[in-house]
Amino acid sequence: MPEPDTVAGALARFRASASPWLALPFFTDGSAERVADAVDARRAAGARVLPAPGQVFAALALTPLPAVRAVILGQDPYPTPGDAHGLAFSYVGGRRLPASLKVILAEMAEETGSAPPVSGDLTPWARQGVLLLNAALTVEAGKAGAHLKLGWSALTDQAVAAVSAGRPAVAFLLWGAPARQRAALVDPGRHLVLEAGHPSPLNRRADFRGSRPFGRANAWLREKGLEPVDWRLA
Template sequence: MSLPDTWADLPFFREEWPVISTRLDGEDWLPGPERVFAALELTPPAVARVVILGQDPYPTPGHANGLAFSVTPETALPRSLKNIYAEMRDDLGFAPENGDLSHWARQGVLLLNTSLSVLPGQAGVHAKWGWEKLARQAVARAQAERPLAFILWGAHAQKALTGLPRPQDLVIETAHPSPLSARRGFFGSRPFSRVNDWLAAQGEAPIDWALSETADAE
């Protein structure tokens, strides 16, 4: 597994990664070595503008693509992502055509999970391996470049980044978009327009949350 060049000097890759990679060796784990660092590869520190933190990859083979909340284009939308898209339609009037969020990542949305590996059918099985240190270190590195917008859905994400957001950062904290909690503050929170309004105030380009041709078609 090659390390993401622009992040490879983070302490995690010297201290935790050798142990984690040894434990992964020989296992049939998801999303696999080619996609494990996809979030970091698609969003270098100098590009990162928004942070969305997830928990761990989807445990169904073929679904996870290495980005938080994202799935491969041919995969049916998971329930949380359905709710994210429903909120986006209410907020902006459109949503992407499939569940692959790579186009968010390329625009500077750091879609990190707190754990970057999982075994098939065993959600959370690697949650205590030390992966969470990478999430905190990556966010701190991105903060050194510019103010960031944080979209923190649910208590897990909010706790994982405790103490990192600064006064100059935007922080949007709501319930998780899961069907179990979305009606307790996620729906109606309008995170997408709020982030774009904040980016505009920073002199930054907005995020095109849906592919332009999708928005035009609707």
């Protein structure tokens, strides 16, 4: 199937996948089409929308609902062309790693005893059942947060609630105020909720480093008799 050149086209291709995520109200009540049309209207008006249409639903495509065992939430894609590819915090650009991702990977390396990875591509996490979902699946070049009010947040809320209701034991790693607000959507009796400050170096409280989310999540998964996540990025 050729790569879609619009978000509406990407949505149609995602629908053809018969993903379990398609049962969310976002995909059944017309919301998905309204948001896709709004994003494509910005593209038609000359805005450079990121990531490429074919990558917009990458987080859901790579991590189906029945496979989720951990959740990490971001805000929106990196606003520099070529950096984002549809997974929260994941980076495929050719420059140095984004500051927040560098902090995340340094914490991971310290916890796992591995060398800090050179690559920022978190696809291996997604393929292991780590849902890397942004609150907005699109952004405009040079305009962080540009699409936060287009309606994508309903998808994020519904996905979190669906994981909470439909999965037996999931580790939710919620970093920063927007992500932590979604803790209210998670059943703490069934799932692990690990809250911490945002990994950005601009976080004055610096309350992400030392929170040890990766080791704590894996220890809990083992207690539940589940396979831990291999967080290392070789």
